[in-house]
Amino acid sequence: MPAAHGSHPHSTDNTKETTSLVEQVISIDKALSEHGIVHAFGGALALAYYTRHSRTTSDIDINVALGKQEVLRAFQSLPIQVRWGTRQLRIAEIEGEVKLRWMRQNSVDLFFATHEFHGVAHSRAETVPFATSQIPILSATDLTVFKAKFGRDQDWVDIKEMLKAGTVDTAEALRWVARLVGKSGKSYKDLLEVSRVVN
Structure with a gap:
């Protein structure tokens, strides 16, 4: 061992x-x-x-x-x-x-x-x-990117809380998620939808 x-x-x-x-x-x-x-x-x-x-x-x-x-x-x-x-x-x-x-x-x-x-x-x-x-x-923006990529239920709860607090550069987070998974990826689509609802 x-x-x-x-x-x-x-x-x-x-x-x-x-x-x-x-x-x-x-x-x-x-x-x-x-x-x-x-x-x-x-x-x-x-x-x-x-x-x-x-x-x-x-x-x-x-x-x-x-x-x-x-x-x-x-x-x-x-x-x-x-x-x-x-x-x-x-x-x-x-x-x-x-x-x-x-x-x-x-x-x-x-x-x-x-x-x-x-x-x-x-x-x-x-x-x-x-x-x-x-x-x-x-940073809040980069934490959002990581959490969107993981995509667990708690991650989305956390992302919503950060968006509500106004600590995330949403456009920058979306840009990096798009580069990581593509705009057709579920993580990108979900983050885009959540950002629209919260903002």
């Missing part, structure tokens, strides 16, 4: 079994920054800054500005509490995304740069206050 990251004999002496989501986010941000890896948090963490009503989450979504060929570098830069092994490494190298876990607690979802849009999204990331620190998050 492949050894998982965090299985070093010293790790049990220096890690806490339970940490808060806030502590985990700050730790991950610090670790990636110290290793020079450009990144931005997405998901509900970013969403909270762009809507009138935030929602709770137990997931940590992170977009990293590295291609699939640099997955190992990203994994090795994470805090030792984030568990991974050869299986997760292989999944990330093939799919460009992977679900890891902070010990036995929250999910840590990594998304790698597989399209030119990812570079654009990182260039537009915003630095926001977070507890006693500051973290980079995706």
Whole structure:
């Protein structure tokens, strides 16, 4: 069985079994920054800054500005509490995304740069206050693009909330969704319809 990251004999002496989501986010941000890896948090963490009503989450979504060929570098830069092994490494190298876990607690979802849009999204990331620190998050517009592409029910609820709050550049979001899936794609058509209804 492949050894998982965090299985070093010293790790049990220096890690806490339970940490808060806030502590985990700050730790991950610090670790990636110290290793020079450009990144931005997405998901509900970013969403909270762009809507009138935030929602709770137990997931940590992170977009990293590295291609699939640099997955190992990203994994090795994470805090030792984030568990991974050869299986997760292989999944990330093939799919460009992977679900890891902070010990036995929250999910840590990594998304790698597989399209030119990812570079654009990182260039537009915003630095926001977070507890006693500051973290980079995706812009509302780019978060909308990602959510439209995923297209889950909760994603559309989140998109509507951002549109209602007026934090999204709708035309820019539509432009990128069109480039990613085409104007005949369901994600584009649904975003166009939602934007018309909300606006």
